[in-house]
Amino acid sequence: MGPFWRRALGLVPAGPFTLVKRHAVVVRLSHWINALCLLVLLMSGLQIFNAHPALYWGKSSDFDHPILSMTAAYGDTELKGVTQIGAHRFDTTGLFGASDVEGVRTARGFPAWATLPGPQWLAMGRLWHFAFAWLFVINGVLFAVWAFSRGHFKRDLLPSRADLQHLPRVIRDHVKLKFPRGPEARHYNALQKLAYLAVIFGLGPLIVLTGLTMSPTMDAAFPGLLWLFGGRQTARTIHFLCAFSFLGFFIVHLVMVVLSGSWNNLRSMITGRYAIEEEGHD
């Protein structure tokens, strides 16, 4: 097998290498709990969205002016799915607005393969969503406490001045799909650090807070939430955008994992061990 494929698959390098300890057990454990939570939260969230597949901006729902909606319309022969974003309408039959559930064309926002449970079942979607929301938050808080107390953020995630100076080069390398193999691979690069920090301290808290803003009891306890996000329906829309930002992060993350050595990366997130090529070998 040529060196390109060995690298892409992340197999043990042909030349000399060392296995280094890359991820602490807490990082590995919280990573996989997080992965499970995000999958269940996204799919059950889409199930909840399907109960009223429209988004609004503001305190309440202006039903005639959603900023996004997925509806079904009767076409000539069958149900057609229509997605509307602002004033633009798109035919999205089969995907959004109308799709097949067990072979029957059905009016629904997201298709059955994307929702948990598959068929329309709001009560069950809510049970999944809130149970895994708790798990997501507890996991996140435990990780943050561990990471602060062990200096993980400062040591591994806070970009150094050198990191920031190298940022343009790192971006160029990423575009060329050139990833560090040698001693440089022992540490996160600047782009990784910034991406992880943005998710941990930006997207994560934002999706939790906008979720809580949708709760009428939380709005009574913390009216500041409504002030912060500009109303419950705006919070719901931001929550939705956060969910798809997470999905976007996940897709880029997966592509990076695959391109920079699938098995090496996967092993390092399971056993903690990561293969580093020794200097002098390309």
Add this chain to the structure above:
Amino acid sequence: MTDRRRFLARAGAGAAALLLSGCSGLSEKPWVAHLLGEVEKLTQWAQRLFAGSHALAPEFSKQDIAPVFRANGTLDPDTADYNTQAAEGFRNWRIEVGGLVENTLSLSLSALRAMPSRTQITRHDCVEGWSCIGEWKGTPLALVLAAAKPRKEARYVVFRCADNMAEADAPEAYYYESLDLLEATHPQTLLAYELNGEALPIQHGAPVRLRAERQLGYKMAKYIKRIELVADFSQIAGGRGGYWEDQGYTWYAGI
């Protein structure tokens, strides 16, 4: 491949297959719904910790009122008795207050209107996800309960409604709901008889509906005929404390 690698690869593939095929199937298993439903208690405990018994739901200004307030659930009970009462302008409508109380009451609409009232512009949040803002006027439920004097054993307030949710040929299943005393005596919990300055329209629960502003819409029973104080609701209908609860929705609807 080493054994460990082979094991990890298989475990990974197995977990993925289980997730994809299993999650929808899992939803059908009663123990899964039960286990996930246990979280409701944690949610209730945490929300009560912060909101307590008196934190008020946000109130809005006149400009925020929705031009058309969306109606959901039953839009007209359409029974012979209800239609007669509606034709009479509900002047013979009575709300019975009974169960575990010292004084049973039978309140006419005029008796309810004669009691002190509260007017509030609040946001109605449907479990489906949408919100509407409207101005509600009604009698604080706490005042009615104080007049009825709940006995010490009373823990829940059950609302019995005039709308039959059953299909045409099925046995009758009247809408009902319940609140615990903490939520029932909250200052914004009303027996509402006006929406936006007008008598409550039929589609919104005429003549009297519940407003429980820190809860989702399905808790706010419409067409209220009877208010019952009970020690527990396990013997009522499906035993979960409400029509939608019997269909699998959580009893605690603060989120």
